[in-house]
Amino acid sequence: MYRGSHPTSYLNKLLRTEVIFTDFTALFLSVLSFHSSATFKNAITCPSIHLSRMDFLGPVVQIILFFWAPVSQQIGYLKHLNNNVETLKKETEELQDKRHQIQADVKHAISVGKTRVRQVENWLVDVTNIEAQVDSLRTEFEQPRTCLNGCCTNHFSRYKLGKRVVKKLKDVENLKAKGVFDKVAESPRRPRVLEMQTSLPRVQQSTAEETMEEIWQCLHDEENGLVGVYGMGEIGKTTLMKAINNRFVGTNDFNVVIWVTVSKDLNLGLIQEQIGNALDMKFHINEEKRNRLFARFKNAMYLLILDDLWKAFSLDQVGIPKPYKQNRCKIAMTTRSIEVCNKMGADKKIRVKTLTGEEAWNLFYERCGDVVLSSDIRPVAEKVVEECSGLTPCHQDSGTGYVLQG
Structure with a gap:
């Protein structure tokens, strides 16, 4: 379409075309206004003439509107370059202010042990990148672009720059709109299974290994919801269950494995606190913990290990739903007494034997x-x-x- 002509010459023609179109549009609207008032008076005496003139003006208006919009947009990249660069500068400065505020909020959150959320991290990276791109555009804008050894302005280069400035301005505005977050950081999530320190002996103990394997199989049997592990004191029940707990590290058998130390002095509130900590729950003073725990457990496939249980208690009273086949949850408890296993309603009772x-x-x-x-x-x-x-x-x-x- 533009063969044989220099791009600069084409841009100059576009600029002249804009002036022509502007002048012609103003003239056309004036004539149309006059024509409408004059022909309206003659419409009664000579309606055919009025219609023929209006029929002629309709296509002219359509042609003007069809060509004017795209031509005006392209010319605007060059005509409004200075204003667009200034607007881009202001929008970028506002974006930087928002970045500084969010970075300050993130720094404070990190100082209290929280971690930056991924969405904020990605946004900050995008802001840093776009700031560098805007600096590059502004540097390019400040450099004179000429042709013919400096005799005239290189309109084609300025046109291309203007087009990129408009695009970058939209990117900055979009990024500003995205910089609204419900939270910039969150408490680190506890691991699915908290690995526990245990000192298993290095020597082979077939008795202990058989017991641990039996416990492991019972916890994977859908028919067993509550497993009781009992035996005399200091026989190694806790050590076995710690080893079981650690075997779940890196697996997806449960959404969470919760370890609770009950001890001789039964304290239901303390049990609730330990469970809440494992589930990253914060209880308020005098808050009804039971209902919140029930709600949290509702959709969680969990394994709850109750270690050193001396007497039975009501799971419902604490807020622990009874495990059953459909919810695929499990409870394992260690105790010295088989009677405690019975009163807790254990589906399977495993006795920890002494060594040979x-x-x-x-x-x-x-x-x-x-x-x-x-x-x-x-x-x-x-x-x-x-x-x-x-x-x-x-x-x-x-x-x-x-x-x-x-």
Whole structure:
């Protein structure tokens, strides 16, 4: 369409065309106004002439409107370049002010242990990028663009720049509109399963391994909602359940695994607090915790481990829905008494057995070291292991090693 002509010449023609169109439009509207009033008076005496003139003006108006809109838009990129650059500068400064405020809010939130939300992080990156792009456009605008060795302004280059400025102005406005957030940071989410510290012995213990595997299988059996693990004190129930807890790390078997230490002095409020902490719930003073826990548990596929339970209590009273086949939730509890398992309504009861004589001796040797192998100590050590009936007759001293219990 523009073969044989320089782009600058084409832009100059467009500018002249805009002036012509502007003048012609003004003239046309004046004539149309006069013509309408004159022909209206003659419409009664000569309606055919009036109609023929109006029929002629209709297509002219359509042609003018058809060509005027696109031509005016293209010319506007060049004509309004200075104003658009100034507007872009102001909009970018407002965007920067918003960025500074959000960064200050994020900094404060991080100082109290929160983490920046992903949406805000992405927005800040976009703002940084667009600020650099606007700086580049403004630098380009301030540089003179000429042709013919500086004899005239290079209108084509300014036209292209004007078009990019208008596009970037829309991008800045859109980014400003997106910079409204309900929250800029949030408390870090607890892991699905909180790994617990446990000191499993290095020696092989088939009895303990069999018990742990039985517990694991029961927790994956849909027929068992509540599993009771019982046995005498210090036999290793808590150690086994910590190992079970840690086996769920990295799995998707449950939405959350919750560990609650009950202890001898039953305190339902403390149980609620521990569950709430595991679920990132904050309770207010005198708040009805039970209903909130019920609502939170409603859609959560959970495993609740109640460790060191001495007497039965009502799950409903705490706010814990009873696990059943359809909700795929589980409760496991450790206790010294099988009666507690019965009163809690355990679907499966697993007894933690004592170690065999060989397993007890190997564990005793691992904990105490070669000292028990000496000829004057070994007979006593073997007697101690036998008297303990498979329990570990040693504990870690406050020093560096293990000592026998007297």
